[in-house]
Structures are given as C-alpha cells and as structure tokens.
Amino acid sequence: MIQIKNLTKYYGKDQSLFKALDEISLDIRDGEFVVILGASGSGKSTLLNTMSGLETIDGGSISYDGLNIENMREKELTKFRKENTAFIFQQYYLLPHLNVEKNVRMGADLAGNKDILPYIKAVGLEEKRKKFPSELSGGEQQRVAIARALAKKPKVLFLDEPTGALDEKTGRSVLDYIIKLQKEQGFTMIMVTHNANIAETADRIIRMNSGKIVDSTTNNVKKTAYEIGW
Amino acid sequence: MVVSFKNSIKLFGISIMMCCAICVCNMFMNYLIDLKSVEALVDGPAGKALYDAYISTGVVCCACSGGCLSVTSLVMLFFYIKHYIDSHSKQIGILKALGYSNFKIAKSFSIFALSIFIGCLLGYLLSFAIMPMYYHMQNQTDLIPHVNINIHFELFAILVLAPTIAFGLIAIFYSVKKLNQPTVNLIKGITKTKGKNTDSKDKGNFVKEMKSSVLKSRKTLVFLIGLSSFCFSAMIQMSTSMDELASVMMGLMIFIIGVILAFTTLYIATSTVIRFNQKNIAMMRVFGYDGFSCKRAVLDCYRPAAYIGFAVGTLYQFGLLKIMVSVVFKDVANVPDYKFDWPMFFITLGAFIIIYEGIMLIYGYLMRKIPLKQIMDE
Ligand SMILES: Nc1ncnc2c1ncn2[C@@H]1O[C@H](COP(=O)(O)OP(=O)(O)O)[C@@H](O)[C@H]1O
Ligand SMILES: [Mg+2]
DSSP, X not given: OEEEEEEEEEEXXXXXXXXXXXXXXXXXXXXXXXXXXXXXXXXXXXXXXXXXXXXXXXXXXXXXXXXXXXXXXXXXXXXXXXHHEXXXXXXXXXXXXXXXXXXXXXXXXHTTOOOOHHHHHHTTOGGGTTOOGGGSOHHHHHHHHHHHHHTTOOSEEEEESTTTTSOHHHHHHHHHHHHHHHHHHXXXXXXXXXXXXXXXXXXXEEEEETTEEEEEEEOSSOOOTTTSOO | OOXXXXXXXXXXXXXXXXXXXXXXXXXXXXXXXXXXXXXXGOOSHHHHHHHHHHHHHHHHHIIIXXXXXXXXXXXXXXXXXXXXXXXXXXXXXXXXXXXXXXXXXXXXXXXXXXXXXXXXXXXXXXXXXXXXXXXXXXXXXXXSOOOOOOXXXXXXXXXXXXXXXXXXXXXXXXXXXXXXXXXXXXXXXXOHHHHHTTTOXXXXXXXXXXXXXXXXXXXXXXXXXXXXXHHHHHHHHHHHHHHHHSOHHHHHHHHHHHHHHHHHHHHXXXXXXXXXXXXXXXXXXXXTOOHHHHHHHHTGGGHHHHHHHHHHHHXXXXXXXXXXXXXXTTTSTTOOOOOOOHHHHHHXXXXXXXXXXXXXXXXXXXXXXXXXXXXHHO
C-alpha cells in the first residue's frame, strides 16, 4: 500500500517560485492499476517522479507499506528503488551500446534474476534479442523497456506516457502487453497519460489540474487496449 | 557557425598542454641559439665536451617534452572533434540535409585552433619568465663563456604561429573525413561502432557487459588514459634522476610537466566518459544501481590501460636515461652510472595507485549525487 499525504513540490525560487504539486493526498492499494490523467503541464510527471523517489519533495510524506521514503538519503533510496520499483518512460532510455538481451539484463540482475528469456518472449522480441536499440522500431524499443522493467520483478511499476511516442497501432499493442503482464503478475501499476481513452483500461482514474487532484473515480468497466478509442 | 567560440574554450586541456610544450621548447631553443653564437669562444677539450652535452641535453629535452606534449594535444584535438561530431550529430546531419557541404561545416572546426593559439602564446610569454633562471644556472660553469638572453622573434613564428596554423588545417581535414558519412546516420545518431559488436560474447552479468561496451564505444579514451599514467610514471621517475644527471631545475620542470599532463589528460578522459554515459548512468541509478556499481560499469574498464601505461612509462624513462647517459654524457667526467631506481619506482607506484584509485572513488561518489530527473529531461 502506498500512502501519500499532503505532498508538495516547488520548482524555481524567489520570483519564479512555482508550486508544481499542491498538497496531494492519495492512497494506492497493492496490485491496483491507477492512471493519472491530466493536461500537459498539470504536474503528472512531477507526481510520478516524487512518489517514486526520483525527485526530492518540499512537504508531505510518502510511505510504502509503512516505510517512509521522503527523508531517505540517496543510499537508502537507491536500495529502496532496487528492491521495489521499475520505470518505463516515453523516451525508452535504453542503453544504446547494448543489445536487447543485455538491456533486459540491466533490470534482471538487480533482482538476481538469471532467466531473462521469458521476459523477452513475453514482449515478442525473441527473434530480435541480439539487435541493438537503433535497429528497432519505436514500439519494439518500448517493448524492450517493458521487458527490462518486468525482469526486475518490481512491486510497483511506474509508467510516464509509455505510448506517447508511438503510433496508434503500435501504441495499442504495447499497452496490451503491459496490461496483460500486470494482470498475470499482479504488481501495482501507476501510469501517467494525457490520453483519456487510455484511462479506461485502469482500475482507478485520477484527474489532475494545476498540481492538484481534482477527481478520483473507480473504473468499473475496464476495457482492453483494443476496445478503447485512441 | 557549427562550432562556437565557447566550444573552443572548452579545449582548455589542449591549451594547457601547448602552453607547457611551447614554454619548454622556447626556453631551450632560445638558449641553444644563444649558445651556438658563442661556439667559437669555447676552448679546451673539457669545454668542448660540456658544450656538446649542453647542446644535446637541450635537444633531447626539447624533443622529448615538446614532442610528447604536442602529440598528446593532437590526439586530444582528434578526440574532441570526433566527440563533438558524435554528440552534435543531429544538428550537423540537418545542416548536411539542408545542403551544406562537408567542407563548409568542417571549416568552422578551425576555430579549435584558437585554443592552440592561446596556449602557445601563453607558453611563449611564460618562458621568458623562467628563462633568466635557466640561463643563470647554465652560466655557473667557467668552462664555457657566459651566454646572455637575446630574444629571437623567429621562434615566435615557429612556436606560436606555425602550430596554430597547422592545428587549424588538421582540424579541418580531420573533420571533413569524419563528416564523410551518410546524412541519415548523422541525423539518427548511428555511429559505426554501435552495430558492430553484435556477436560479442555474453558475460551473463550486466555491469560486466556495460564495462566492455563502454570500452568499445570510446577507444581513444583507452589511449588517453594510458597516456596519462605513462606521463605520470615516466616524468616523475625521470625527474628525480634528472636531479642528479642534469640539474634540480630540469628535474622540477619535468616533474611539473608530468603532473600537469597526467592530471589534465585523466580529467579530460574521465569527464568525457561520464558526460557521454550520463544518461546511461542516470538510468542505472533510476533502476537502483548504486554509485559504485555505476563507477564499475563506466570507469573500471580503463584500469588495465592505466596500469599498462604506468609500466610502459617506467620502462621508457629507464631506456631513455640509459641512452642519454651512455651517449650524451660519455665524454663528461664524474657522471654517475645510471641504474634503475627501485625506491623511487615504488614511491611513484604507490602515489599512482593512491591518486588513480582515489580519483575513481571520488567519481563513484559523485555519480551517486547525479540529479536523475534533470539528466533524463535534457
Ligand atoms: N525541473 C523543472 N524546473 C522548473 N519547472 C518545472 C520542472 N519540471 C517541471 N516543471 C514545471 O512543473 C509543471 C508540471 O510539470 P510536469 O509534471 O512535467 O507536467 P506533466 O507531466 O503533467 O506534463 C509544469 O508547469 C512544468 O513547467
Ligand atoms: Mg509529463
């Protein structure tokens, strides 16, 4: 269970001080799939990055099963990330000089996971496992990022606009992979998007505006990646 | 304009090296010219022998330090240009797509010669500050006549203008060669090394994989880091022997050049590796690798090169001094036989291990402090 209380984050200072997150409170159950929805600049990425410990915060608290991370030092945070979280970003951030297999190993090694092939198979890249990122299409690269994240066996998976750089067809297939794998493995999943259609695949939809949560609804009619509009 | 004035200033490493090189060379060459002018006044076999020894020490020192530093600067220049083209390949590719010719783009790389000019000019001026001391020391014998400082302006042309022009031209030609690749590859940022190592053996461990891929992606850096410890080892060990064979000042000078050269090269090499892998390091940190794993992944691959450089440097200085003692000083009385200086070797090795590993540890610590979010946004 993730508990966030009065989370506040500022950017800049003095004249240009800007409140990116304004006293956000939020609870997320284990195994829940939450989508954070909002226009560009509403603070979605900031929320994701602060709640996952990638960025420091200016007020409030964040706890994972009672373990508070807001005052952790970098060393403890690293350990926390190693044991609990994985990330998928819009820009993939694969390691350009390593092939698919070795990119996936980056995640797997941290979990002491020797068997990476199932993860590569799960995203349908078995044939391309010796290829380098520059030899893959955008959708394939994002699937490598998914395999890399899942091979880490995270308790919580954070995704920031994972389909943002992909065309509709590829986007749907990537989303489908993610949702299927989450169902199978049951980890907690928090996804940021500005595409309202994608939100229909989630258990819960949280809407943000100007650094505040304006609405939180439970989604009773979960759709698959192929049933939603795009 | 592809390369700005600001980029040229970033080449301060080259400036420092050229400064040292030109400072040393100008001092020796100025002295050699002045010494030559009193050749007729040297008399007696002892005077003649000392005169010859002075001339050859001057030439050896000049060629050794000047040559060494200039070659390093040249390698660094190549490295910078390659690095610049790799890291700005998108912009350059777009310029090419717009119809700019390779030569037109390459011409702007000649601004790198500015840093050479600055370095040479500073070195040239600096040498006049230490020249009186050197002349005074060389004049302390009665065997050859006193030599006075005369400023030789032709040395300005040889040591300041010529290197600037030469390096500028080299920069243009080298970058034309580097730009000569398909425009699409430049725009997509595909460098030749990326696809090549497809069948490299699987090591079954991510940090090790990373280590070998970092090593392969920037081979010049292996050379630079090897060179850095080569200079450290050779020049520091040589400096103590120089104390006995030539003079304290010569020893001190070599010591200082060695240290400057070693640290500048090491700094440039490591900071480039880190800058180049910044996104990768950030991503590793995001996943939960600690600073020291990151350090192992991107810096440890250079350790063998560093220690090999040290060993080669030791042998090099031993060989060089052995030759110098047997050739240059063969007619001069009272020159001690030159033997390998074991205590000095162990002291230098100890210092090297502490400094090198210490610097690497500091980088490991700094990597822990990398602000993750900003780097990824860049
Ligand atoms: N590093 C930063 N420095 C200053 N302002 C920032 C920084 N990062 C984000 N912001 C600002 O915070 C606001 C929220 O940004 P972000 O969380 O990235 O929005 P979203 O992901 O919803 O598009 C934006 O107005 C953005 O300009
Ligand atoms: Mg965002």
